Amino acid sequence: MIVDVAALSARISAKTVWTFVRARDAAGRTGWGEATLQGEAAAIHAHVARLAPVIVNRPLPAPLAAAAMAGTLGGSAAEAAAISAVDQALWDIAAQERGQPLAHALGSPRRSTIELYANINRGTLERSPAGFATRAQAAASGGFAAIKIAPFDDVRPESVATPEGRRLMAAGIERVAAVRDSIGPERALLVDCHWRLTEAAASEILRELEPLRLYWFECPLPEEPGNFAALRRLRSQANAAGVRLAGCESLTGVAAFESFLDGGVYDAIMPDVKYAGGLLEILRIGDAAARHGTICSPHNPSGPIAHAHSVHVSALLADCPFLEFQLGESPLFFDLIDGTLPNPEKGSSALPEGNGLGVGIDFARLQPLLLEIA
Numbered sequence: 001m002i003v004d005v006a007a008l009s010a011r012i013s014a015k016t017v018w019t020f021v022r023a024r025d026a027a028g029r030t031g032w033g034e035a036t037l038q039g040e041a042a043a044i045h046a047h048v049a050r051l052a053p054v055i056v057n058r059p060l061p062a063p064l065a066a067a068a069m070a071g072t073l074g075g076s077a078a079e080a081a082a083i084s085a086v087d088q089a090l091w092d093i094a095a096q097e098r099g100q101p102l103a104h105a106l107g108s109p110r111r112s113t114i115e116l117y118a119n120i121n122r123g124t125l126e127r128s129p130a131g132f133a134t135r136a137q138a139a140a141s142g143g144f145a146a147i148k149i150a151p152f153d154d155v156r157p158e159s160v161a162t163p164e165g166r167r168l169m170a171a172g173i174e175r176v177a178a179v180r181d182s183i184g185p186e187r188a189l190l191v192d193c194h195w196r197l198t199e200a201a202a203s204e205i206l207r208e209l210e211p212l213r214l215y216w217f218e219c220p221l222p223e224e225p226g227n228f229a230a231l232r233r234l235r236s237q238a239n240a241a242g243v244r245l246a247g248c249e250s251l252t253g254v255a256a257f258e259s260f261l262d263g264g265v266y267d268a269i270m271p272d273v274k275y276a277g278g279l280l281e282i283l284r285i286g287d288a289a290a291r292h293g294t295i296c297s298p299h300n301p302s303g304p305i306a307h308a309h310s311v312h313v314s315a316l317l318a319d320c321p322f323l324e325f326q327l328g329e330s331p332l333f334f335d336l337i338d339g340t341l342p343n344p345e346k347g348s349s350a351l352p353e354g355n356g357l358g359v360g361i362d363f364a365r366l367q368p369l370l371l372e373i374a
Contacts, residue, residue: 002093004057005086006158007048008361010369012161012330013281015122017371018303018363019043021048021082023055023089029096033088034305035081035274037179048182051102053233055086060094077149080252081277087278088309088357096356102312103351106279108314114127114349115322116353117190117323119301123328126152129178136179139327141349146188146215146322150174157222167199173208180212190246199230206237216244216268223260224246231265241270245269251297253277254284261292270324273309274302281311290318300324304333304341308359311342311349338362 002025009019019041021033035044035074038094095105103109118139124132132149139147153173159165180189195203202220217238235245244267248260252275260266271285282298289296297319300310301324313314314323325344326333334341341361342350352358 001057001059002090004047004058004211005052005055005371006039006084006091007035007045007082008366009045009371009373010332010336010366012303012369014321016329018080019044019085020303020366021085021089021306021365022361023086023093024298025093025097027097029093029356031089031092031094031096032086032305032357032358033090033092034309035085036302036306037077037081037274038369039325040078041083041371042373043076043078044082044085047088051082053085060090060097063317077249077250077275080277084274084278085278086147087280088273088305091214091279092357096227097174099355100315101351101353101355102309102357103315105356106283106312107316109351110333111226111315114311114314114320114323114351116144116344116348117148117188117322118144118327118347119148119192119324120140120327121148121192122301122326127175129174132175133178133182135328137182140183141189142345144327145347146190147183148190148192148218148324149175149179149190150192150194151179152193152196157196157198158231160196160198160201165201168180169205172204176209176212177268185213188247190214190218195219197221199227199234202234203237206234206241208323210241210243214243216246217251218246218270220245223251223269225259225263228260228263228265234262235265235267237286237319239267244295246270246295246297250275254281254288257285260290261294270297270299271305272299273313276304277364279309279313279346281317284370286317286320291344295319295321297321298323304337304359305361306346306356308341308352308357311344311351312357315351325349338359
């Protein structure tokens with residue numbers, strides 16, 4: 001019986017607030033989920049409060065499915081984050097109750113070690129090419145075989161063709177070149193565009209970056225049906241140069257992903273445990289990707305609870321070459337943990353040991369950081 005469900009948000013850096021969901025049952029077990037979504041903490045808290053009466057003083061649903069508890073997916077991003085995090089927390093408790101690690105409660109793991117790529121964006125405070133190169137070299141020296149950057153600061157689709165837009169675009173290309181030079185030719189280099197480009201600008205950047213041999217080119221255009229044809233053209237151009245096109249990090253529900261898969265838009269999709277609609281929904285998305293011959297590599301640039309859930313889920317995905325890991329944003333990633341989080345800073349992660357998620361949040365350490373959310 002679940003006796004309590006609550007959202008908790010903590011200030012981690014000038015850029016970041018982590019939002020967690022904590023659930024507790026009558027036997028004293030605690031389950032954790034994460035719903036971090038930039039600028040949406042208050043909305044997430046409101047949605048968790050709305051969901052609580054559906055869950056509290058009721059037995060755990062079996063099989064667990066957040067969408068079934070909450071009604072339907074397809075609302076706001078904050079609602080999807082709340083639903084997803086509640087689902088994570090309840091799965092944590094359910095797996096503890098069954099005496100199983102989370103990955104085993106969800107299904108049959110395909111792997112016990114998850115390869116990681118280092119996202120160095122948030123931890124790179126010096127945004128010059130040299131600053132990016134230094135951080136990338138540190139990640140490479142630490143054991144990461146794949147590194148991702150988001151180099152196009154302040155670029156906007158509506159202004160990318162202006163002189164200032166072109167200057168910003170050129171600065172981003174310089175950052176990518178500096179990173180490739182610093183990590184050498186063998187490591188995989190991933191470039192995230194954060195939907196900042198037009199088709200013409202993305203096509204030009206792909207041509208400019210062709211000698212740098214990217215692994216993938218991520219989210220060049222806003223992800224809407226009207227851009228499917230343009231994205232397919234960019235995919236074709238990228239593939240001709242040996243580059244994959246990746247996206248779909250903010251979608252919710254398998255149906256939304258299937259529209260992109262059926263449309264032949266991407267080589268790799270990136271469902272996020274914080275928004276996708278629950279852990280079972282991630283596995284359905286992964287199955288859909290496998291049917292289309294598409295990589296499923298979860299988006300995971302947030303806190304330690306989302307990371308731990310992502311590691312468990314990645315163990316079950318059919319074609320998951322690696323999982324994203326936000327490298328070096330804050331020491332709180334480790335300092336807030338209750339339990340032992342397998343060290344993700346060497347380029348791979350074992351599954352957390354123990355039943356359930358295997359780790360939680362040390363509330364005594366979290367409490368001084370908590371924000372008052374109305």
